[in-house]
Amino acid sequence: MHVASHEKQPDVRVVPRRFGRARLALFRTVERCSAFMGGRAWYRAQYLRAGRFVVREERIVVPHLPPDLDGYTIAQLSDLHAGRFLGAGDLQAVIEAVHACQPQAIALTGDYITHRIEEAFELVHDLGQLQARDGVYAVFGNHDYKERRERELIERLAVHGVRFLRNDAARIAVGQATIAFTGLEDLEEGKIVDVEAARRTLLPTDIEVCLCHNPAGARRLARAGCAVILSGHTHGTQVDLPFLRRLGPKHPGVRVQLGPTVLVVSRGLGVVGIPWRVGAPSEVVVTRLCAA
Numbered sequence: 001m002h003v004a005s006h007e008k009q010p011d012v013r014v015v016p017r018r019f020g021r022a023r024l025a026l027f028r029t030v031e032r033c034s035a036f037m038g039g040r041a042w043y044r045a046q047y048l049r050a051g052r053f054v055v056r057e058e059r060i061v062v063p064h065l066p067p068d069l070d071g072y073t074i075a076q077l078s079d080l081h082a083g084r085f086l087g088a089g090d091l092q093a094v095i096e097a098v099h100a101c102q103p104q105a106i107a108l109t110g111d112y113i114t115h116r117i118e119e120a121f122e123l124v125h126d127l128g129q130l131q132a133r134d135g136v137y138a139v140f141g142n143h144d145y146k147e148r149r150e151r152e153l154i155e156r157l158a159v160h161g162v163r164f165l166r167n168d169a170a171r172i173a174v175g176q177a178t179i180a181f182t183g184l185e186d187l188e189e190g191k192i193v194d195v196e197a198a199r200r201t202l203l204p205t206d207i208e209v210c211l212c213h214n215p216a217g218a219r220r221l222a223r224a225g226c227a228v229i230l231s232g233h234t235h236g237t238q239v240d241l242p243f244l245r246r247l248g249p250k251h252p253g254v255r256v257q258l259g260p261t262v263l264v265v266s267r268g269l270g271v272v273g274i275p276w277r278v279g280a281p282s283e284v285v286v287t288r289l290c291a292a
Ligand SMILES: [Fe+2]
Pocket: 079, 081, 111, 141, 233, 234, 235, 268
C-alpha cells in the first residue's frame, strides 16, 4: 500500500558508472566486429524468435490486495537496446507473446537505445503495436538520455498510446480498487529523481507498482511502501561468466523480497557490446498480483 505523502521520501539516486576511454574503445570495436559478422541476424535467430526467449511469470502475493486486483497482470519489456543488434521488426515474436498473456497493463522499463536516440525510432512501429486494457507505461533507462533528446521518443510513442512516467503516476480504477503505476527518471542519468512528485496524486489505499529502470535504489524505494518495483538494467549480467560478470552492472537477483515490497528485475531483451547471452536468457516478465 502507498505510504502517506507527508512521510519523508527516500533519496534513491546512485552515482553513474563511467568507463575509461580505453575500455569504451574496446567495447565499440568488439561491437562493430560482431555487427559486421552478422550479429543482428544471429541475435534475432538465437534470442528473439518464438521459443528462444523466456516468458517468466512472477506471481506476487500482495497483503490486503483488493479482490478486484486479484490476478491483475502486467507484462514487462526491458533493455531493448536498439542499435547494431536489434532493430525494426525484430520484436514481432515478443509482441505476440505479450498479447498471448492478455496483460491488463504493459510496462517498458527503459534502455530503448544503445548509442543514439535515432536507434529507438526504429522500434516505434513494433512498440506501437502493444495493446493492453489499462495502457502501456514507460520509463527511461540510463542509455536513453544521450544527447538529451528523450522528448522526441516520447512524442513518437505517444501517437501509439505509450505514456512515459517521468516522476509521475497513472492511477487506474479497477472495479472498487485503484492500481497506481509510478515511474521514476533513471537513478544514474535522470537530472531529477523525485519520488515525492511521482507519488503526489496517490491515495493511501492505492496499490502501487513502481517502474524504475535501475534496481540499485530499490531497497530505499521499498521503504516508501510500494507493492512491486519493476526494474531492468542488469541484463541478468548478460554474460554470466566469472571473468566477465564484473563488466556488467551489479545484479541483485531477478526477484528480491524487500520487506513487504517485491523487486522484479528483468534480464531484458536486448544486449550491449556483443550479441551474446550466457546464463541470462532474453525475457518478457509477466507479473501477476495475487491476494494472500
Ligand atoms: Fe540495459
